[in-house]
Amino acid sequence: MQADQNLDCKGLSCPMPIIKLAKTMKKMASGEVLEMLGTDPGSKADVPAWCEKTGNVFLEHSEEGGTHTFYIKKK
Amino acid sequence: MFKKGVLRELFDSLFGKSWPMWVGGILLAMMNILLFVIKYPWGSSSGYTNIGQNIFQIIGVTSLGTKVPISLHAVALLNIFVVVGAFVSSLFSREFGIRISPVGELVKGFVGGALMAIGATVGAGCTTGGFFTGLAALSAGALTLAAGFMIGTFVALRYLLWEMEALPNISMGKSFIFLTGTGKKTGWQRWLGWLMIALVLFLFNTYTASSSGAMKIIGWHIMIGLILGMILQRSRYCIVRAFREPFMTGEATAPVAVMLSILVALVGFTVIKYFGVGNAGEFAARAIEMKGVYANFWLRALIGGFIFGLGMTVAGGCAVGTLWRAGEGHVKLWFAALGFVIMAPLSKGFIVPAVKKLLPESMQKQMFLPDILGYTGAVVLVLFILLLWYMFAKWNEKTGKFSAL
Numbered sequence: 074m075q076a077d078q079n080l081d082c083k084g085l086s087c088p089m090p091i092i093k094l095a096k097t098m099k100k101m102a103s104g105e106v107l108e109m110l111g112t113d114p115g116s117k118a119d120v121p122a123w124c125e126k127t128g129n130v131f132l133e134h135s136e137e138g139g140t141h142t143f144y145i146k147k148k
Numbered sequence: 149m150f151k152k153g154v155l156r157e158l159f160d161s162l163f164g165k166s167w168p169m170w171v172g173g174i175l176l177a178m179m180n181i182l183l184f185v186i187k188y189p190w191g192s193s194s195g196y197t198n199i200g201q202n203i204f205q206i207i208g209v210t211s212l213g214t215k216v217p218i219s220l221h222a223v224a225l226l227n228i229f230v231v232v233g234a235f236v237s238s239l240f241s242r243e244f245g246i247r248i249s250p251v252g253e254l255v256k257g258f259v260g261g262a263l264m265a266i267g268a269t270v271g272a273g274c275t276t277g278g279f280f281t282g283l284a285a286l287s288a289g290a291l292t293l294a295a296g297f298m299i300g301t302f303v304a305l306r307y308l309l310w311e312m313e314a315l316p317n318i319s320m321g322k323s324f325i326f327l328t329g330t331g332k333k334t335g336w337q338r339w340l341g342w343l344m345i346a347l348v349l350f351l352f353n354t355y356t357a358s359s360s361g362a363m364k365i366i367g368w369h370i371m372i373g374l375i376l377g378m379i380l381q382r383s384r385y386c387i388v389r390a391f392r393e394p395f396m397t398g399e400a401t402a403p404v405a406v407m408l409s410i411l412v413a414l415v416g417f418t419v420i421k422y423f424g425v426g427n428a429g430e431f432a433a434r435a436i437e438m439k440g441v442y443a444n445f446w447l448r449a450l451i452g453g454f455i456f457g458l459g460m461t462v463a464g465g466c467a468v469g470t471l472w473r474a475g476e477g478h479v480k481l482w483f484a485a486l487g488f489v490i491m492a493p494l495s496k497g498f499i500v501p502a503v504k505k506l507l508p509e510s511m512q513k514q515m516f517l518p519d520i521l522g523y524t525g526a527v528v529l530v531l532f533i534l535l536l537w538y539m540f541a542k543w544n545e546k547t548g549k550f551s552a553l
Contacts, residue, residue: 084323
């Protein structure tokens with residue numbers, strides 16, 4: 074998937090990934106896609122929940138060797 | 149590791165997906181009731197303190213040390229086996245991995261842990277022993293402790309948001325992840341999990357085979373620690389979130405889960421206290437009633453709660469949250485545990501005596517709510533406060549009035 078922005082949250086634990094995600098998304102334009110990397114298992118649930126709460130579109134999640142990749146589209 | 153079949157199905161339903169946090173909340177409350185029946189309801193900070201005191205003892209600073217080794221301290225062992233339980237459960241669910249965060253985050257872990265140690269010793273309780281257990285045990289101090297957590301969490305969250313803008317480098321930099329459960333050659337992880345369980349069973353058996361009642365009690369703390377750790381890791385139960393989320397994302401999931409666990413424990417604890425259930429030979433009925441009730445109402449708990457609230461938010465886990473995340477492999481929380489362990493004896497030796505001397509008796513009272521309100525009045529008061537908290541969390545979830553993100 075093509076991303077307009079990247080955010081690396083590898084090694085970070087709760088709540089830093091969500092704080093960073095919110096900060097990055099604030100600066101993006103509507104319709105742009107963010108690719109976020111993270112290693113906290115909690116993010117699997119937290120990122121979709123945050124998207125639902127804020128109305129942003131959660132596109133995709135995959136995992137490889139403990140690193141999670143999320144794609145989120147700004148509303 | 150199993151032939152595809154019913155056993156595999158069972159294993160996957162337990163470890164394939166996370167459990168809802170409220171399920172964890174109910175199960176933890178049940179375990180807390182068991183701990184109460186066995187000896188004393190759930191607490192965590194005194195276990196950290198004991199481990200720290202043992203370290204000071206070993207390095208020769210006996211004024212901060214203790215004669216009680218970790219192997220004979222039920223709460224220290226409970227803590228250690230919560231870590232083991234979370235380790236096993238994260239291995240089973242393929243969520244284990246050694247995650248080394250950037251250096252700035254490791255420092256925040258250590259500082260957060262040290263602040264938690266000061267808060268827990270000054271306030272006479274952490275989020276688990278002082279608040280979760282304390283409120284269910286109808287301790288008046290639990291209420292001001294909670295107010296302290298709320299203020300501390302709010303302030304520390306402001307700091308984190310400010311840090312993100314002003315000092316973004318703290319949470320950036322090199323990070324590493326090792327030994328994760330997904331990818332190639334990871335079958336050993338589940339075998340290691342089973343091996344750990346066998347080890348715990350062996351220890352449990354060793355302690356409980358003793359003719360001493362105290363040893364049997366310690367054996368059961370090892371077993372319950374393992375179970376607590378697994379429940380915590382599967383449900384990602386987090387009291388920091390219960391206090392933080394309303395101010396951060398506004399979600400009410402964590403507050404509701406924690407309320408539910410307090411509610412279940414409240415019922416169990418009240419019955420135990422009301423009827424004086426327990427070892428009548430060892431504890432008089434009054435001693436049973438006063439379990440989980442600390443001499444911290446009101447200012448002592450408020451100050452301690454505030455400091456603890458700062459620490460847990462910066463570290464990203466309270467006393468117990470630090471344990472299970474440490475077991476899952478978050479190195480930042482290893483540093484938090486280290487900070488807690490080192491600071492707790494220092495705070496107990498130097499800060500707590502000063503605070504006790506400074507505060508008048510009326511601000512550090514051991515107050516059991518039913519003594520003033522009767523059992524009915526005390527339970528109704530706690531229920532009313534839980535209801536208020538629920539209404540606030542739900543209203544804020546909708547309106548986002550207090551949430552920053």
